[in-house]
Amino acid sequence: MKIEHIAIWVKDLEKMKAFYENYFNGKANEKYRNETKGFESYFISFDSGARLELMQMPQIPDSKNDVYEQFIGIVHLAISVGTQEKVDLLTEKIANDGFEIIGKPRWTGDGYYESVIFDPEKNRIEITI
Structure with missing residues (x-):
């Protein structure tokens, strides 16, 4: 599946x-x-x-969740870009274009290299290897 x-x-x-x-x-x-x-x-x-x-669809209400806090439900999408260098470059490009970076590129304790950004509507996106 x-x-x-x-x-x-x-x-x-x-x-x-x-x-x-x-x-x-x-x-x-x-x-x-x-x-x-x-x-x-x-x-x-x-x-x-x-x-x-x-x-x-116009009648869908705004979310009441605080985008800076964690909550029950789907919290982020992770998108793999292939290499550490690509994570760094894409994160920098997104930041330079004015989008918010909420987690700078780093190695996590469970072995991921990732950054975390907001898309234009404040959905969390992890950019990873």
Whole structure:
């Protein structure tokens, strides 16, 4: 078995699509629209075969979770970029482009080399080898 895709409700569908295409080499399908529900989505595909579904619908309420705190539920996505140098370079590029870095590149106690960033809507993304 494998995880086929993970879905995220978003406010700005186009901005989020551009972020995952630009920084993580994702490829978006054509936008799906359901006019009756006011629902729109993109599937972002990655080289590994994993997909991320970005979904937008006006009536979805904002999360009440504090993005700087941990909470029960899905907390982050981890995206492997292949090498320590690529983790460092991508983290620096994302920081230089004005996105928030909440964990600078480092080796963790369980053997991961990673940084932690926020995407444009404050979802945690671990960038790892």
